[in-house]
Amino acid sequence: MTEIRSALEAALEGGPERHRQKVAEQEKLPVRDRVERLLDSGSFSENALLANWEHEGLGADGVVTGMGTVGGRPIALMANDPAVKAGSWGAKTVEKILRVQEDAMRVGVPMVYLVDSAGARITDQVRMFPGRRGAGRIFHNQVRMSGQVPQVCLLFGPSAAGGAYIPAFCDVVIMRDGNASMYLGSPRMAQMVIGEEVTLEEMGGAKMHTGKSGCGHFLVKSDAEAIDTAQRYLSFMPGNWREPAPAAPPAEPAGGVISEIVPTDPKPAFDVTDLIDALVDEGSFLEVQKRWAKELVVGYARLDGRAIGIVANQPKQKGGVLFVDSSDKAARFISTCNAFNVPLVFLADVPGFMIGKDVERQGIIRHGAKMISAMSSATVPKLSVIVRKA
Incomplete structure (x- = not known):
């Protein structure tokens, strides 16, 4: 005993004390504090x-896994421990x-990934990659789960090389500014292989991915804010595709004369966004990908307590004209709402798709087709409000 x-x-x-101290110096929450903050008290x-219990410094083999509840509703989670060989x-x-x-x-419950990992251990690669239950099956499972249960990634630190595909396959990615990064090849590798000089932030930092690539959906300032954002996002999501989106107590809009x-x-x-605030329950709007493709606003809100997805042209950004990125942004959001039974409200104020040689070379027709396809295949209720022009 x-x-x-x-x-x-x-x-x-x-992990050992020196690694736990490094985590604290990076202003990161310890892995078990992250899990405790995410879940309802006592539910985990x-x-x-005791995986790898016989090896010193490999507590739980560097990942905490299990099930608990968030707001009384069950979820499953995995959480890398950055104090165990950098996760x-x-x-x-x-x-x-x-x-x-x-x-x-x-x-049939949401899967939440709390990611903070340096990737595969060099010493374990022969055992962890080959076979039907190798590391590649993680991504296979994510693809199978897509549209079946919500998948949320909280990216607290690095997610490098093949590990970058864990956030890529999730419905939303919440990135901690200053600590989170994801990339297929590091800046050092880029310098050595292709002669490119680039910083970590430029290559795969949180600001870059939430503002340029569109791989990140939320930029947050702390681990605590990331967890709060995940809880709020999950409040709009059902447990799985068979269930309705959860309701909340209704509230009046914030006000404002349309x-x-x-x-x-x-x-x-x-x-x-001023119009959105005047329409939806006060304080309920959660904008997704706020920093990317700003000519289109997407996000979740509530009308009389019921969850809805909003797709709105933003006249103050490029006149609300649809570009390549905004077409992709709409297509992805519409598909997610459709998968998880969230009705869609469109606030249309758009001259149309952008024209010209630059966007044609970027594939505006191909990307526009993705948006049209998502719209056409969506079976959730759809309501379109022509604000001024469409």
């Missing part, structure tokens, strides 16, 4: 706590992630 008790204490402790049921993966790490993904699919917000002349710009 003493040996088991010692093993449990070591597993809960995680952990899997495979790197071993063979048992992979197996733990696969098992909790399978639990999420079997039970005739004073929207000019009668179709040419002057105005801020469509």
Whole structure:
């Protein structure tokens, strides 16, 4: 019993003290504090706590997995421990992630990934990659889960090389400014292989991915804010595709006279978020990808307590004209709402798609077709309001 008790204490402790101190210096929450903050108090049921118990400094083999509740509703989660070899993966790490993904699919609950990992351990690659239950099956499972259960990624630190595909396959990615990064090749690799000099932020930082590439959906300032954002996002999502989107107590809009917000002349710009605030339940609007493709506003809100998805042209940004990125932004958001039974409200104030040689060479027709296809295949209720022009 003493040996088991010692093993449990070591597993809960995680990595060595010097690594835990480094986590604190980076202003990161310890992995178990992250899990505790995300979940309802006392709800967590952990899997495979003693994985790799016989090796010193490999508590839980660097990943916490299990199930709990958020706002009284069940979820499954995995959380890398940055204090255990920088959150790197071993063979048992992979197996733990696969098992909790399978639990999420079997039970039909959202899967939440708390990612902070340096990638695969060099010493374990022969064991963790080959075979039907190798690391590649994590992505296979994510693709199978897509549209079946919500998948949310909280990116607290690095997610490098193949590991970058965990956030890529999620419905939303929440990135911690200053710490989060994702890239297929590091700046050092780029310098050595292709002779490119680039910083980590330029290559795959949180600001870049939320403002340029569109791979990130929310930019946050702290671990705590990332967790709060994830909880808020999950409040709009059902447990799986078979369930309706959850309702909340209704509230009145924040106020504002629509005739004073929207000019009668179709040419002057105005801020469509002011119109949204005048329509939806006060404080309910959660804008998605706020920093990317700003000519289109998308996000979740509530009307009389019911969850809705909003797609709105933004006249104050490029006149609300649709470009390549905004077409992709709309297509992805519409598909997510359709998968999880969230009705769509369109606030249309758009001259149309952009024209010219630059956008044609970028594939505006191809990207526009994605948006049209998403619209055509969506079976949730759709309501379009022509604000001024369409």
